[in-house]
Amino acid sequence: MLDWKSCVLESVDSSPSPSTTTRTDSAKNTPSPAMHPPETTAPRKFAPDASLVLVGIRGCGKRSLGFVAATALKRRFITEDHYFKEITGVTRQEYLKTHGSQEFQRRDIEVLKLMLDNHRTGCVVECGLGSLTRPVQDHLRRIVKTNPVVHLVRDIDRIQQLLGLDDQSVRLLREGDPLHRTCSNFEFYNVEDRTRIISDDGSPDPRSAAYSFKLQEVKEDLTRFVRFVTGVDVNHSSYDSPFVLLETPPELRSFTHAIFVRSSDLIADNVNLLELESGGDAIELCVDRWGPEMPNVISKQVSVLRRNARTPIILSVDTSSLTAAKGRDLSATYFDILEHALRLAVEYLVVNLGENRSQLAQIIRARGKTKIIGQHIFEASSRVKWEDDGCVSLYNEAEKLGCQLVRLLRVGTSREENASVLEFANKIRSLPGDHPPLIAYNIGRLGRTSQVFNSILTSVTHPAITRETENERDPQITSRDAVQALVQSYVLDPLKFCILGASVAYSLSPAMHNAAIQHCGLGHVYRIPDSPSLAVLDELRRDPNFGGSSVVQPWRVELYHKLAAKSRHAEAIGAINTIMPLRGTADGTMYPLQEQASRRNQAGPVLGWYGENTDWVGIMTCITRHLSPRNAISAKTTGLIIGAGGMARSAIYAMLRLGCRKIFIYNRTQSRAEEVARHFNSWAAGQVDSEEVVRVLRSLQDDWPDDASPPSLIASCVPADPDGDQPPANFEMPMQWLGSPTGGVVLELAYKPLDTPLLKQMRRIRSDNGRPWVLSDGLENVIEQGIAQFELMTGRKAPRRLMTLEVLRNYEGDSGRFDEKTIQARLDGICS
Template identity: 75%
Template sequence: MESPQIPARRTFEPNASLVLVGIRGSGKRSLGFLAATALKRRFITEEHYFKEVTGVSRLEYLKVHGNQQFHSRYIDVLQSMLDNHRTDCVIECGLGSFTRIVQDRLREYSKKNPIIHLVRDIDEIQQQMPGMDEQSVDLLRKGDPLHRTCSDFEFYNLKDRSRVNGDDGSAEPRSAAASFKLQEVKEDLARFVRFVLGVDVNHSSYASPFELLETPPELRSFTHAILVRSSDLIDDTVNLQELESGGDAIELCVDLCQPDMHTVISKQVAVLRRNARIPVILSVDTSSTSLNRTDLTAFYIGILEHGLRLAVEYLVVDLGQDDFHLEKVIRSRGHTKIIGQRIFESSSRFSWNSEECLDVYSRAEKLGCQIVRLLRVAKSRDENTAVVEFTSKIRALPGNHPPLIAYNIGPLGRTSQVFNSILTNVTHKAITRQAISECDPQITSQDAIKALFQSYVLDPLHFYILGANVTYSLSPFMHNGAYQACGMGHKYRIPESPSLAVLDEFRRDPNFGGSSVVQPWRVELYHKLAAKSRHAEAIGAINTIMPLRGTPEGEMYSLQEQANRRNQAGPVLGWYGENTDWIGIMTCLNRHLSPRNAISAKTTGLVIGAGGMARSAIYAMLRLGCRKIFIYNRTLSRAQDVANHFNSWASSQVASAEVVRVLRSTQDDWPEDASPPTLVVSGVPADPDREEPPANFEMPLPWLGSPTGGVIIELAYKPLDTSLLQQMRRFRNSTGRSWALSDGLENVIEQGIAQFELMTGRKAPRRLMALEVLRNYEDENGRLNEKTIQARLDGVFS
């Protein structure tokens, strides 16, 4: 396997332009557009720039001037394109990247700008281009590896999975229209390019100490990494769908050496990222290879270098390697964190209380490792006590030092695996292969969490839902199912007394864990908080309260300490407020938004209603980058209050004086100075259980002028098939416009998932929580049938 010479660095200015290279059919044009949209940048294609400079297309220039002059002019234009667009652009580089002169130019360019090599399965390219002959395919196959020599990153363009949708009132997670086919790769690529550029690395846009994405797993308590081997994926012994929960990271262990291993790893990393949606750790196990020492070292370092090209979040390096190779890798890590690892065999003379263990840790720190992982094959259970003492010794060192992962492996080491605080390797029920070595984990995350509850390290807590009418709430089914799946001893209930007086009971209960909050108390409770997230402040309403604990002497812990003490009982001194409604709405909007309707300066949003959910919808649109939002409500004064609230907030936050405008009547035409809306969220009640009559809102036809359709999010789910959704299906069928529809259950699921992770600090079992909601939902039409339930699950999670 030929590996490119590793660059001296992989860090760039956040506004550095990035360049996409790859063979024909790899997706440079479509992915370039998606990357530019995600980064809110200008997208420059080689074809368009050539015509801009010369006045004619490349084909026309070739016909007039001949091959030699075209080639010379083409190279000049391409170099000009690169030189004149160093910042704030995404650049598509065409077939010139096959030439030596352009490759040399790209290597020079990569010193300040990231070059990303797009890789795609050659069979998929052939299917996309059925007229391509075998000779052309062979040239592409042989030429593509050259791109690894002039790029510093690699992105595997994994095919989107197909979606099935119905027009019978069931949920429609994705549209089958062509413009929606790139949804999954859009999400994959957005995370990839942001990581490459260091945008939001280790910093969630949610900006809450309780949000999982805010704090990396090595800084949280009792986090786990699911270990998957390359051979597992090749042998198809992993149920990929189930990997979406059961760990805080996923470790791909490369345990094979076969032809084109780099491309195999690229695809495997892409597959795991798409299915697990958690950080990737890449490690290498060379124990089963038969290479000689020199070739083995070259293979090992080549895999590490390739892991950095894939921008994995964590890379494990063997501290048994010499400093020269390790320093070279660490120096070029970019934003990847290096885990320095040493595994002590059972025959090793080293023990946890020997000075040599401390020396290994110190060496890893001096090399520049961000995390140190020391493992030892246990010969007796006494060694589980010894590793705790060693860990305490490291924590007692003065100053700041890399986090330590230290535990015993093998059957006798399971106790230390349970009590190791960060990134313990675990197995998963989705992996059907049996353990093949002492290093393979033998417990799951569920096993470990259950053991922590049984040993009283973690405490069973009480969770509730507060609201005037919550008897039909689906939250207990969703949360209790998740607690059980994760091995947690918590219980989620509906209070017997539906009043705010129950807060006094919560304050006296040291095992109170948190509560969902629904109407009519989203705003009232907002004013009773000791602390709140900046999102709750911006929205002016909450849907979640959590206890703020302190010492028996009444000293309240810091918010970061509060987050670390989730799942532990203690005195309740106050309340912390958060809002996950906006996260659910934003997730649904993102999921259904087609590339054709990507957020731009012209994008317009429309929110129906003026309650707490409408506030969350406006905030979600603002977070997505929409700066023109209209609000309509039957009571004009309430709509104006909401508009005033967000315009005041926006003037200091997003440098815009007026982001929300009020529509006075459904009889009015759409304003001429704004594009028709492509983001529509209805937050008006359609619930027959409420005292007020259902709104039965329908969109005025003059407001549906978007030629590319858009997204309609209906937040009401009693009944599920509202008047608005019925109307939009009829409109879509009669006009052929690509409106994606999302009913209220989808948002219930998404905000509930966010709420579970917020209150417990654990990765939510998304599919299971969705299944609990769908199986227990019932309205005047009865329960959903199994076929509909499966279609919905497949639509969102398959």
């Protein structure tokens, strides 16, 4: 094993130059924030294929997270160990043993610089111990001008525990690691995954429906981070629908809210993080203190908030509560915080328009993909009123400065000012041409009315936040308060939702959707029709308060042909599971789709139907959650679909979206399987780099085809209630089709009964041969597609844990209902 301790001692001892030596806090041993070099203010604009470079101390997770990043970006992963052997012909350990530590360090630095220079595009590059040396750090300072260089940070106590380090080594790491901030332009805090379901022997239990792989949460966190940093999927998501929340940023939707959280509240543990998953379309983290330890603290807080809320992060600074860092004035400290925020790649950064314009311009040039919100707060003593030209001038100045959004706030002194701010907002909206979205309202108790009617990213509080002292300028209404007020003032209307299908008596959708509706403050009702049939559609079309419907078999395909408009996903699948009304003006002119999306939760004449499919979203989510790194989707990955109905179509599409290009389908009636295969092969010819993505398996007795790997993605789409020529519900897999040496994921989409013959069979097989097959039962997909469907139909962020809890509490199988222990285990597994 490489003598890491001796090498890191020499590297750290020899690396800092006098100009980069850091002062450390004796209690925390963390760096002063006053060490940002000029390079980090360079524009974070890179070529689309610019390689991503990872730096950080040992134990921070470079190797495992590098693999995650490479998979997410579909790039080569270059590790220092592998490249060193490629260049020198021996391993790093062998070279050290043969040549000694001084020569090893010289050669290691030389090879590392060569590795960086020779892989500037199309790669994810892991830097090893050499990044602690001055020559490599100088080299990285040149690379940050053209490439994203990410500093990976992790709790140092956790690193000490993992590596078994002594206190001296930890001290050197504490002193050396902050130097990575001087030679990188981004930062990602590696937050530990939460505890999974544990078996009697103390290990994660793969038999549990709540089982998931280690690093699953951080894998999702880092995937979103690197895609944002590199620009992948920032301007073109995998959804392309104005109705999908992930597709349309909150500033382009109606009545969106940002949960306001102070960094001091997080430090004081005054926030129940799990509850932040709903109640806002973004999280605003307000930094209200700063000091030597705060860069790491804020980095961790941003990562923790992203993981729990799964929404964009807005970062703002409360300068009234800040004290200047040692050796820095308050203005310099303020810009240190802004620069650190850009390193964290927050989605939005609030800048005070009253600060130095030249420095603000530097921040805006260095923003990368972060959107800048130019803000000004008019104090109660200000002579500038909402109706004055000064407000319009300030808005125009923010636009000229390059802000993507403008936020103008005023400390409310009278209720009459609430009408004035609405008039000002209308004046800005009436300006000709395209301009930055405006956030404008009065703050404080007297401004609550204007807060309700502000259309985008109103700051709100949340029941999960318990502050020891109230700040009168902090938001005092919740998102639920605001939505209820909009309903009570007739801006939003109570609507009717339902489920259509042949067998919906036991549907879990009403419990799930009604709980979410009540939680969000909407006045809607979701029900099962008294006589479910397609004739109900005519009745719904005459009802201006109809809001939308879930669609289950056997009408997923039939209703597809009755639509006035559909998403490209529904078109690709050829089946739907959701219809929504398309409304229009009194003269019968239908609104465009973007406006339809903004008018959700408002009644009106129904002129036609819009069709969408969230089944594929649920299936894709379940596959992604349970797919191990060994089974990461590649050119060799094979999928298998059982069944040929609407759900089977969704499963094929989900696998295609994930990058699988070899999918086999088996159905008892071969002609239906052939029809589905023709549909997707025709679609794929114009969409993906393959003409035959789906092939038909003719018999359960056939061997697995020789020209394809055994499947590692299996989806059984046999319905709970067979219809027509669908296969029987007691399907089991032919053993000759289960040859994957690395196991894989098996999705069972039926949930009546929950423990199907297929799942029982796969548990036996897993027990007999030890292959790591991960099983996902039908309830998991019901929940995931339902969450996506709720957000689609209402435009509100779904309360995941609540909807999951309602499904688990209301599900009744052959053995009755789940007990509380089982409910909690499943809840943690699905929502953690």
